[in-house]
Amino acid sequence: MRTVEAITGVKPDHFMMVDFNAVKELTTAVGGVKVCMAKPIDDPKSHLKLPKGESRVEGEDALALLRTRHSFGNESDLDRIKVQQQFLGSMIREMKSSDTLTNPTKLFKLADAATNALTVDQGIGSAKKLMTLAQEIGKVDTKNITFVTMPVIDNPAEPTPITVVVAPQKGEQLFAMMRSDTSLTEVKQKEKAAKSKQAALLKGPKAAPADVRVDVLN
Structure with missing residues (x-):
């Protein structure tokens, strides 16, 4: 503990x-x-x-x-x-x-x-x-x-990694959420909703190639 x-x-x-x-x-x-x-x-x-x-x-x-x-x-x-x-x-x-x-x-x-x-x-x-x-x-x-697994990376101290250590940035993000009692379920739901919204935008109407204008600045 x-x-x-x-x-x-x-x-x-x-x-x-x-x-x-x-x-x-x-x-x-x-x-x-x-x-x-x-x-x-x-x-x-x-x-x-x-x-x-x-x-x-x-x-x-x-x-x-x-x-x-x-x-x-x-x-x-x-x-x-x-x-x-x-x-x-x-x-x-x-x-x-x-x-x-x-x-x-x-x-x-x-x-x-x-x-x-x-x-x-x-x-x-x-x-x-x-x-x-x-x-x-x-x-x-x-x-x-x-269910969540602690984020890890290959152990940088080993020439040929055979163990893992806590991923500094992602690990601290998870631990901060735990300390603040943030719902991991709600976070995942929001991330899923954001991805769905982005996917919906990409599936929207597309312009015809002839209507697309490209300006190249050098």
């Missing part, structure tokens, strides 16, 4: 650490998580085998999906992080759509599994407190949940 605070300038109120066992326990507790593959996956290193299209994964299969990095993108840790973020988003949607967060029995089962699987601080370290936290999360529209 001290490292997070030193880098971002944001002091965490609570923390929650998810290990490999937690992935198996929680995905099983919610009845599996729906995923969709663009191509069949057969990774001998993580033992992940999934067909093209939709599948529901839990337990060991869910763990294998989050561990693999040889089946997506350029096989880097950064691409694996993207897959993990997409999986968490799908898991949240699963919990909301299956009434897990509103059904007391299902919610207690999930909270009980979480207390055994997660490492949390004392402030939220009981099934009752985790149930309360889950109920509050359940009130948030999934459209307003944004």
Whole structure:
């Protein structure tokens, strides 16, 4: 937590650490998580085998999906992080759509599994407190949940970069937004709207070539 605070300038109120066992326990507790593959996956290193299209994964299969990095993108840790973020988003949607967060029995089962699987601080370290936290999360529209990865660049201190460091400008922009409690979702929506407006302008009426005048000043 001290490292997070030193880098971002944001002091965490609570923390929650998810290990490999937690992935198996929680995905099983919610009845599996729906995923969709663009191509069949057969990774001998993580033992992940999934067909093209939709599948529901839990337990060991869910763990294998989050561990693999040889089946997506350029096989880097950064691409694996993207897959993990997409999986968490799908898991949240699963919990909301299956009434897990509103059904007391299902919610207690999930909270009980979480207390055994997660490492949390004392402030939220009981099934009752985790149930309360889950109920509050359940009130948030999934459209307003944004996953973000810390901006990084290749480590300039390495002749052949094998590690990354925080991107100074983009990193500070993100941390400043976090410190000011700026909604990342709203920012992305505004950026998308601006791009759509620009695209609409480019699709507008075009002048005939004969009507275009060009002045060349030398």
